[in-house]
Amino acid sequence: MPSEKKSQPRLNQLGAYPFERLKKLFEGHTPNPLFPHIDAGAGEPRLPLPDFAIKTLNQNLDGFSKYPSTRGSDVLREAIAAWLMRRFNLKHVDAHTQVLSANGTREALFTVAHALVNPEANCDNGKKPYVLMPNPMYQIYLGAAVTAGATPYLMPCTKENAFAPELDAIPDEVWENTSIIYVCSPSNPTGWIADVDYYARLLELADRHDFYVLADECYSEIYLEKPPPGLLEVAESLGRKGFSRCLVFNSLSKRSALPGLRSGLIAGDAELIQRFSKLRSYSGPATPIPLQMVAAAAWSDEKHVQQHLEVYRQSLVAFFDAYDQSRPPAGSFFVWLPVDDEEAFAIAAYEQQAVTVLPGSYLGIVDQKGHNAGSGYIRGALVDGPEKAAELALRLKAVRV
Ligand SMILES: Cc1ncc(COP(=O)(O)O)c(C=O)c1O
Structure with a gap:
């Protein structure tokens, strides 16, 4: 020891x-x-298993003899960009600068804090920068914040606030010292969904107080009535250039029932993507090539x-x-x-x-x-x-x- x-x-x-x-x-x-x-x-x-999964895997087995790219193959990133545009009605998502492959979103949601939080910074109150997150939450946000050297700040989601992490309950002093906020919509565990106004207000606060918005949208394809809005969709509708300050995370584990594939997406602000990609080129969470091909097929099929x-x-x-x-x-x-x-x-x-x-x-x-x-x-x-x-x-x- x-x-x-x-x-x-x-x-x-x-x-x-x-x-x-x-x-x-x-x-x-x-x-x-x-x-x-x-x-x-x-x-x-x-x-x-969706029936195309085995077929696509069999057709691409030779990919096991090559190192996969951590960023994701062109085929996969293009399939992801096309899905994002279709699903969220976006004018354009650039597969090369605005999209990364994740080896399951769990690792991406964890590592992203290490790319974006400055653990050397001391805030006005002498504390480390805040990472905001819902409480209860997908525990990875907490692990990410703590190990990245940030101070976790919890946003209680209770029956009284209809399980919404309340933006207007956060003091300005906290916003001023916030580095990133995790939003989970639809939420694990409460099922709450961020509506367009919620995301719009959050982006306004992000501009005012200079922080990044990380939207975990892994359950976006599982809903009771209408498809939940996405952060990128709201950012575009507000006329924000290049999804500035936004990163979204989505997964094939839930929508395609492929949790063992370990494949998800990261998309948004090209500067954040570049920074994150640099960290990932060292940490190396790459998905094997044959599995990336299955992932590309899964993002391309809605049936x-x-x-x-x-x-x-x-x-x-x-x-x-x-x-x-x-x-x-x-x-x-x-x-x-x-x-x-x-x-x-x-x-x-x-x-x-x-x-x-x-x-x-x-x-x-x-x-x-x-x-x-x-x-x-x-x-x-x-x-x-x-x-x-x-x-x-x-x-x-x-x-x-
Ligand atoms: C809210 C939330 N985000 C992300 C994930 C990670 O999923 P995966 O790593 O399989 O993509 C999960 C998995 O349970 C989850 O519940």
Whole structure:
């Protein structure tokens, strides 16, 4: 073991990852053997492989004998640019300067803070620059902020604010010292969606206070009613040149149900892309060439995405018909349900009903005011189709703590 003096102290600020905590929570507990287990813990889509995936992979196997480019092949970046233009009605996205391939968006959302935050800077208050993020959140934002040497600033998303990270609740002093903000829309875990006005207001603040907006739109193709707006679309409609200050992240893991492909996109402001690309040329998160070819095919096909969307919609409706206590989320495939004690509920659900759900507090942390906005909730992922979603609802309703 390296001595404390010689190892990275920032890591000590981070707790165990939510699924490690869940594993520990379940130690010594067993699922009810009378029921088949339903794993609604992880947001891992479990739909069949799209049929073009195997064909494209087989046609490109020779690519395994070459080093892949970290930026992504021309074929992939062009497919991504074309998808962004189609989906968000954009006039032009430049595949060469405004797009990068990601080896899954998780790594990109993490590394981006290391490219954009200045850990040497001391802000007016003597603190390190702020990285703003929702609370609860996809935990990668927190890991990124902490290891990049920033000060995480939490934006509580609660029932009272309809789960929106409130922009007008942030003091000017915080905005002035903000380096980047992560927005997750549709949100994991709450299902909240940023509307056009929200993104527009955020861009106004970004100009006024000089920070960057990072939009994690990995669930953009999973929604109940209408397709959620994208940050780039709003930036263009406001006449911003070259998506200035904006980066978006999207993934094939959710829309195409290809989490094992490890492929996503980064797109936006060419200067930020260039800076990020420089860091990535050292860290090297490249996706193998045959998999990049599958990714290009996946961004070019909407048929399978529509089929998946239908399954997710039916699952949300089936769950809430059976659960009948609250309303489905606007987007994502998660249900975010209020309970009294989330850890006690998760254990009871596991033991009584053979169901795995995640305590909401594991997706948040204690904020500046001493509150963890994930407490008092559990998250369930509807990733097994409508029948299992309805079954999950009935089993959760039957849990007694
Ligand atoms: C909000 C959010 N962003 C990003 C990701 C990362 O997805 P991937 O790395 O598979 O692209 C996930 C995965 O669960 C997520 O929930």
